Amino acid sequence: MFSRILIANRGEIALRIIRAARELGAETVCVYSEADRDGPWLEQADHRVCIGPGPAPESYLRIDRIISAAETTHADAIHPGYGFLAENAQFAEVCRDCQIAFIGPSPEAMSLLGDKVSCRDMARQSGTPIFPGSPGEIEEEEEALAVAEKIGYPVIVKAAAGGGGRGMRIAHDETELVAALSSASQEAVAAFGNGAVYIEKFLERARHVEVQCLGDQHGNAIHLYNRDCTSQRRHQKLIEEGPAPGVPEALRDEVCESAARLIRAAKYCGAATCEFLMDGSGDFYMLEVNTRIQVEHPVTEMITGVDLVKEMIRCAAGEPLSLSQSDISVTGHSIECRVNAEDPDNDFRPQPGVVDTFQAPGGFGVRVDSHVRAGYRVPPNYDSMIAKLIVHGRDRTEAIARMKSAIDEFRIGPIKTTLPLHRRLLETPQFVDVDFDIHYVERLLEAEQAAAAK
Numbered sequence: 001m002f003s004r005i006l007i008a009n010r011g012e013i014a015l016r017i018i019r020a021a022r023e024l025g026a027e028t029v030c031v032y033s034e035a036d037r038d039g040p041w042l043e044q045a046d047h048r049v050c051i052g053p054g055p056a057p058e059s060y061l062r063i064d065r066i067i068s069a070a071e072t073t074h075a076d077a078i079h080p081g082y083g084f085l086a087e088n089a090q091f092a093e094v095c096r097d098c099q100i101a102f103i104g105p106s107p108e109a110m111s112l113l114g115d116k117v118s119c120r121d122m123a124r125q126s127g128t129p130i131f132p133g134s135p136g137e138i139e140e141e142e143e144a145l146a147v148a149e150k151i152g153y154p155v156i157v158k159a160a161a162g163g164g165g166r167g168m169r170i171a172h173d174e175t176e177l178v179a180a181l182s183s184a185s186q187e188a189v190a191a192f193g194n195g196a197v198y199i200e201k202f203l204e205r206a207r208h209v210e211v212q213c214l215g216d217q218h219g220n221a222i223h224l225y226n227r228d229c230t231s232q233r234r235h236q237k238l239i240e241e242g243p244a245p246g247v248p249e250a251l252r253d254e255v256c257e258s259a260a261r262l263i264r265a266a267k268y269c270g271a272a273t274c275e276f277l278m279d280g281s282g283d284f285y286m287l288e289v290n291t292r293i294q295v296e297h298p299v300t301e302m303i304t305g306v307d308l309v310k311e312m313i314r315c316a317a318g319e320p321l322s323l324s325q326s327d328i329s330v331t332g333h334s335i336e337c338r339v340n341a342e343d344p345d346n347d348f349r350p351q352p353g354v355v356d357t358f359q360a361p362g363g364f365g366v367r368v369d370s371h372v373r374a375g376y377r378v379p380p381n382y383d384s385m386i387a388k389l390i391v392h393g394r395d396r397t398e399a400i401a402r403m404k405s406a407i408d409e410f411r412i413g414p415i416k417t418t419l420p421l422h423r424r425l426l427e428t429p430q431f432v433d434v435d436f437d438i439h440y441v442e443r444l445l446e447a448e449q450a451a452a453a454k
């Protein structure tokens with residue numbers, strides 16, 4: 001096991017990693033920016049190193065500073081958390097070159113799955129369902145037109161190197177497709193330095209269902225069933241739950257097993273998530289693979305009892321997975337709400353500033369992952385998420401009731417948060433009846449606004 005783990009992240013995920021490291025008997029080093037000087041999680045770390053000013057490009061994204069912090073504190077491993085450098089293959093490579101273990105996949109596995117064209121290719125070989133589309137990168141306009149003709153419009157042009165929704169264009173006909181090819185490619189060159197694009201079928205109405213996987217350095221890979229993250233706004237997830245409701249067990253197992261095969265084929269070490277869209281007839285299509293721990297990982301921990309962060313640390317230390325596929329089963333139902341410091345009644349305006357009141361709910365089946373306490377100042381520099389509220393219940397009905405009660409108990413002020421929105425969403429027929437798609441929240445918000453304007 002590692003003796004000292006550097007955490008190249010902040011906030012709730014830094015605290016989550018500290019907890020796991022402690023249980024494994026490893027010390028922790030937190031790097032932090034000047035904006036996070038008073039971060040409550042820093043008190044929980046064994047060592048702290050300031051790596052620069054508030055803006056992330058000058059601190060949390062500075063590979064050189066993070067590596068020198070690891071070297072001066074004699075850390076033997078780095079956990080990247082999510083966001084920042086978590087999916088940066090160059091960072092993983094620099095760690096390896098400096099003989100510091102990267103708690104995640106090898107740079108090769110990360111690049112293979114991070115490039116959407118090579119990932120699609122591997123998925124095809126592993127029997128993981130993908131969207132119909134071009135066999136690989138589009139070289140010629142004629143090829144794109146022929147593929148679109150065959151799969152039918154609408155289609156989506158996507159950048160091989162894409163991420164964060166950039167380099168994507170939807171086309172409903174030939175004229176739009178020709179324009180989309182060049183604009184997506186140009187945007188991809190500007191954003192990623194790689195203009196390669198491909199096309200696939202565009203699904204108008206779909207649910208987001210993803211599969212949690214774990215792999216080790218000994219060729220083992222397992223899945224830990226699925227989560228539904230259909231409640232989103234502008235592609236940002238708001239509510240996640242598991243297991244994904246309304247997916248027949250046989251189909252669920254088939255898709256989950258195919259995801260584990262893909263992870264195994266990529267010789268993947270650590271936690272990975274295969275994201276899928278699911279259409280109205282229950283067909284699955286892979287969107288992408290996230291090569292890191294995800295925000296919503298607690299949902300899976302609650303229903304499987306597996307500590308995902310500890311597993312990923314152990315695997316990076318060369319240990320085999322402590323569980324085999326037959327050890328994994330699902331108990332009950334879990335829901336997570338992302339509590340963001342944003343005003344949902346004011347176009348989700350960010351709410352930085354001092355949190356005077358922070359009284360988290362508790363009780364049976366309630367978990368709060370948060371770095372916040374009363375008196376904490378939310379800096380304006382980073383992601384607005386200040387807490388994750390997670391519940392576990394015997395079934396979905398109990399989990400929904402428990403979540404509503406926990407939201408009612410949660411007191412945060414004076415800043416506004418997304419809690420009231422979550423409370424409303426949990427009562428919509430769309431959510432309750434699992435009769436939703438990834439745009440239902442946006443449609444609801446528009447309808448609410450229109451009603452308020454009258």
Ligand code: ADP
Nearest residue numbers: 131156162163164165166200201202203287288
């Ligand atoms: P990124 O890596 O940039 O986030 P993704 O491939 O994950 O890109 O896609 C981002 C979002 O775009 C998805 O969550 C989904 O809402 C939408 N999307 C992507 N591909 C398709 C598709 N083929 N059909 C419908 N929606 C899609």
